[in-house]
Amino acid sequence: MANNKGRISFFLKILVPSALCILLIVIELGIYELIFLTIAIISLIIIYLRYRERSSKDKENSREDKNSKKNQDFQEKYKLYERSCLKVLIL
Numbered sequence: 001m002a003n004n005k006g007r008i009s010f011f012l013k014i015l016v017p018s019a020l021c022i023l024l025i026v027i028e029l030g031i032y033e034l035i036f037l038t039i040a041i042i043s044l045i046i047i048y049l050r051y052r053e054r055s056s057k058d059k060e061n062s063r064e065d066k067n068s069k070k071n072q073d074f075q076e077k078y079k080l081y082e083r084s085c086l087k088v089l090i091l
Contacts, residue, residue, distance in 0.1 A: 022037075025037065
């Protein structure tokens with residue numbers, strides 16, 4: 001339910017005013033300016049989608065980095081433990 005409220009508020013706060021602004025721009029501008037504006041909007045959407053994809057990959061990589069760091073720390077501690085056991089056995 002909360003997610004739907006967020007989507008509705010996003011729609012009302014962002015998309016409706018944006019659509020009205022675009023409608024006013026279309027009325028005022030000619031065809032060449034409209035084509036340029038469409039290309040600019042599409043490029044902004046592509047940039048946003050790439051950013052979102054990259055940020056999700058970064059989150060996934062940071063999780064993997066944390067896991068690998070924990071594993072590496074464990075291996076280092078285990079090596080120290082093995083060395084100390086060998087020293088005790090030798091003595």
